[in-house]
Amino acid sequence: MLTSSQKRDFTDNGYIVLPGFKSPAELSALKTRAEKIAAAHDFDACREVFSTASQRGPQADRIQDYFLGSANETRCFFEEDAFGADGELTQPLAQSINKIGHAMHDLDPVFSAFSHGDKLAGLAKDVGLHQPQIWQSMYIFKQARIGGKVDWHQDGGFFMTTPQSVTTFWFAVDDATLENGCLWVEPGGHKGKLRQQFVRDGRKTKLVDLDTTPWPDTTTATPVEVKAGTLVCFHGLLPHYSAPNTSDKARHAYTLHVTDGACDYAPDNWIQRSKEFPVRGFI
Numbered sequence: 551m552l553t554s555s556q557k558r559d560f561t562d563n564g565y566i567v568l569p570g571f572k573s574p575a576e577l578s579a580l581k582t583r584a585e586k587i588a589a590a591h592d593f594d595a596c597r598e599v600f601s602t603a604s605q606r607g608p609q610a611d612r613i614q615d616y617f618l619g620s621a622n623e624t625r626c627f628f629e630e631d632a633f634g635a636d637g638e639l640t641q642p643l644a645q646s647i648n649k650i651g652h653a654m655h656d657l658d659p660v661f662s663a664f665s666h667g668d669k670l671a672g673l674a675k676d677v678g679l680h681q682p683q684i685w686q687s688m689y690i691f692k693q694a695r696i697g698g699k700v701d702w703h704q705d706g707g708f709f710m711t712t713p714q715s716v717t718t719f720w721f722a723v724d725d726a727t728l729e730n731g732c733l734w735v736e737p738g739g740h741k742g743k744l745r746q747q748f749v750r751d752g753r754k755t756k757l758v759d760l761d762t763t764p765w766p767d768t769t770t771a772t773p774v775e776v777k778a779g780t781l782v783c784f785h786g787l788l789p790h791y792s793a794p795n796t797s798d799k800a801r802h803a804y805t806l807h808v809t810d811g812a813c814d815y816a817p818d819n820w821i822q823r824s825k826e827f828p829v830r831g832f833i
């Protein structure tokens with residue numbers, strides 16, 4: 551489905567923006583389902599605060615089992631600033647969930663329908679994925695006012711393959727703007743090295759530094775402001791980040807992280823699948 555010029559853009563810049571990839575009806579179905587899952591969240595059973603910082607900080611032990619257990623489940627994570635000093639939610643539950651992860655694409659019929667099909671399979675082929683394998687899905691709420699930032703990172707470090715094959719499919723469920731914390735990318739930055747690897751060792755995980763190249767910042771990077779329905783597809787080595795949502799509306803997005811089954815998938819990647827629950831492609 552990509553033109554030769556679009557394929558060249560992907561190779562040169564490390565990402566491609568495809569407006570109108572998903573219809574309003576598809577977006578609405580996904581959003582409704584995500585909100586239903588969030589509303590049904592068992593708040594008392596898993597009062598876990600999610601933040602990217604917590605993967606490295608003192609909260610790591612507390613959230614570890616809940617996080618690792620989400621690899622092949624459907625679980626909800628809270629915004630970092632969802633709780634007040636008294637430990638109670640500062641906003642209604644439905645406006646306090648950071649994301650749902652990480653296997654809805656295989657477990658939930660609505661998410662599965664959104665995440666599979668000929669159109670996505672064709673695009674995967676065009677960006678060089680010979681045997682696509684979808685390891686992870688995330689529905690990101692980026693809640694109004696408390697939707698936290700996601701620090702600069704490369705997705706390749708979370709799903710190591712040899713050679714590198716990780717590709718991210720990022721769907722805008724709502725319009726993404728500077729004010730509500732759109733993606734920022736470093737065009738061409740995928741030609742650099744992988745800086746960090748997220749490694750699992752039993753019940754422990756760690757972020758290992760591999761390369762000291764500094765992360766870009768907003769003076770050198772490009773914001774990717776897009777309309778709802780747009781698919782941003784990007785290379786696993788492309789540095790990207792998103793700012794906090796300072797607006798008064800949530801900014802929903804949905805992502806799939808995909809590797810090429812023709813490449814070796816590292817045994818210390820945090821998500822692994824069993825024979826009973828095999829990893830699948832887009833068909």
Ligand code: FE2
Nearest residue numbers: 703704705790
């Ligand atoms: Fe990412």
